[in-house]
Amino acid sequence: MPRCCCKDKAKSIIVKGAAWINQANYGTTEKKILGSYNNIDDLYVKLKQEKVFLFPVKNFARFDFVSKMTCCLVALALGDANIAYQKDCKQNIGIIGTNSQGAVEANREYFKDYVVNGRKSSRANLFIYTLATSPLAEAAIHFKLHGPLFYESSFDISFSRLLQDAKGILRGSDMQNILVVENDQEKSACFVLSVDESVKGVSCG
Amino acid sequence: MRPVIVDYDMVTAFGRGVNLCWENLLSGQTAIKRLSRFNTQNFQSQSAAAIEGLKVDTDESLVMQMLKPLLENRVITQDSFLVLATTTGEIEILERALLNNQGDYKKSNPNYLLDKVKDLIGVKSAVTISAACSSANTALGFAGSLISSGRQDCVLVVACDSISEFVFSGFSSLMALDKTGARPFDENRAGLSIGEAAGFILLMSAERAKKEKRNSLSELIGWGLSNDANHMTGPIRDGGGLALAIEAAVMRAEIQKERIGSICAHGTGTLYNDSMEMKAFKSVFENSLPTYSIKGATGHTMGAAGLIEAIIAIESLKEKVVPPTVGLRDVDDEAKGWVSNKTQKFDKDIVLSVNAGFGGINAAVLLQG
Structure with a gap:
């Protein structure tokens, strides 16, 4: 019979790294990176030059804005947590996210384009971003994260609630790390939660 | 609990x-x-x-x-x-x-x-x-x-x-x-x-x-979530992502796979999804299991699909029979011995229900009668 290594409520969970991006600046908490940028495409180029992105993101130019920001955010957060990633090696890391609007703006862009074009055909490349999980999925694809992925929201959801849920997922699985993302257009943040007790970090209870 | x-x-x-x-x-x-x-x-x-x-x-x-x-x-x-x-x-x-x-x-x-x-x-x-x-x-x-x-x-x-x-x-x-x-x-x-x-x-x-003296209609004994980390709209061809979700559900349930009696597949009817699923099932299970999809009957109900299918899986547990896969005429070679357009009986007390979505998102649940 398989033995479950999960369901361990005693697992100690720490914040191993974190990153944030607002409309003009970005930063990380452990490595104390602080920088500014003009637009999201500039930020991507800058992070590539600084080797925060270890290899280019495929089709980055085609991503919607939130997906671009989410990828930059995750690159910063993984770097802050000293978690390396490779093109051909998947890692058992989960990613859950929230924001205030879901995919409403992406939905509007897709359907408006369809209506403007006479309601005869629509653009698949816009349709794929009409899911609230699409930006998280773009990040999972690039950074090869094969753990749980979902979006969670309510009008009164707090980031601490999301952290609690992420901790619950970590404790109930054999994963070592999970990313918790808030990806609003104006500001975004990503925390890397880890069960690795040997890693120096801030306890989140 | x-x-x-x-x-x-x-x-x-x-x-x-x-x-x-x-x-x-x-x-x-x-x-x-x-x-x-x-x-x-x-x-x-x-x-x-x-x-x-x-x-x-x-x-x-x-x-x-x-x-x-x-x-x-x-x-x-x-x-x-x-x-x-x-x-x-x-x-x-x-x-x-x-x-x-x-x-x-x-x-x-x-x-x-x-x-x-x-x-x-x-x-x-x-x-x-x-x-x-x-x-x-x-x-x-x-x-x-x-x-x-x-x-x-x-x-x-x-x-x-x-x-x-x-x-x-x-x-x-x-x-x-x-x-x-x-x-x-x-x-x-x-x-x-x-x-x-x-x-x-x-x-x-x-x-x-x-x-509260509520009857237990079924027990949710296991669940597993995973991501393909591969493509936005197409599943990874070898079914590795879905297999991970199923394995995670089995681990959580702490059961032997042999206790699982049937599979309610995602079964959308797309070329790549159905092929991917069969590869996943075959990589997880040594022997074939009665497997079915309800989407040729109910359509793909998207965000509701997993819930509808979990309920149908519980019904199948009660009668120890899986429904025919509606719409199926000529069984794909990969699905032969697993999927049928006729009802199939089983005699175990646990069933598996799975979904796979855009962004490579996989989810599996195990239900016990």
Whole structure:
């Protein structure tokens, strides 16, 4: 019979790294990176030059804005947590996210384009971003994260609630790390939660 | 704490009620037919599995019209935690805003729908879970985690999605629709058929269910979530992502795989999904299991699919029989010995139900009778 290594409520969970991006600046908490940028495409180029992105993101130019920001955010957060990633090696890391609007703006862009074009055909490349999980999925694809992925929201959801849920997922699985993302257009943040007790970090209870 | 299921109900294109859907599935009927809700002439398909009687020109959204009869007057205590699974929710609000300049498109944010469902049933705490077409199974896993960790002892999972021009045009643009109706696991399958549905599953800790003298209809013994980390719209060809989710569910349940009696597959009818699933099943299980898809009958109900399928899986546990895969004529070589267009019997007490969605999101649940 398989033995479950999960369901361990005693697992100690720490914040191993974190990153944030607002409309003009970005930063990380452990490595104390602080920088500014003009637009999201500039930020991507800058992070590539600084080797925060270890290899280019495929089709980055085609991503919607939130997906671009989410990828930059995750690159910063993984770097802050000293978690390396490779093109051909998947890692058992989960990613859950929230924001205030879901995919409403992406939905509007897709359907408006369809209506403007006479309601005869629509653009698949816009349709794929009409899911609230699409930006998280773009990040999972690039950074090869094969753990749980979902979006969670309510009008009164707090980031601490999301952290609690992420901790619950970590404790109930054999994963070592999970990313918790808030990806609003104006500001975004990503925390890397880890069960690795040997890693120096801030306890989140 | 063990999560047990104490109540459920649903509405599909077959109509209101679990029995109606179950009986239609057993007799090989399909609810997929020509769609008249909006003009489909420019799309790849003109068919879908739509619920009759829903009104499109009212203030009440399609999903709320589905949910109200299911949830009104239900015995659901105020301290229950609501988990709403949906992909597009009340998307017609956005459609109307852009087509008729009527209303605010931002009200299509699923959080507004969440508040309406909260008010309808009178609970105080709730979240929306969205995970593409794996939303409902993910929500069930999430609910299982909340109960097993002791954070909640009563969770209501509600799932819903409707057929809209928004979604129909999108799947058509992806060339994902079968003109003739979905044929899951058929060698000539050519895509999916869209459907709509709503339903709920009420879960409690075994302790609370006992205290409240609620019958356990089934136990949610395992769940597993994973991501392909491969492609936005296509599954990883070798089924490795889904296999991970199934293995995670088995690990959590702490069972031997041999105790699993049947599989309710995602079975959309697309070339790549069905092939991927068969590879995943064969990599996890040494011997073939009675496997079926209901999507040739109910259509692909998107964010509601996992919940509807979990309920059908529980019904199959009761009778120890899986329904025929409707739409299937010539079984694909990969599915031979697993999937059939006839009913198949099994004699185990655990069943597996899986979903796979855009973004490579996989979810698996294990239910025990």
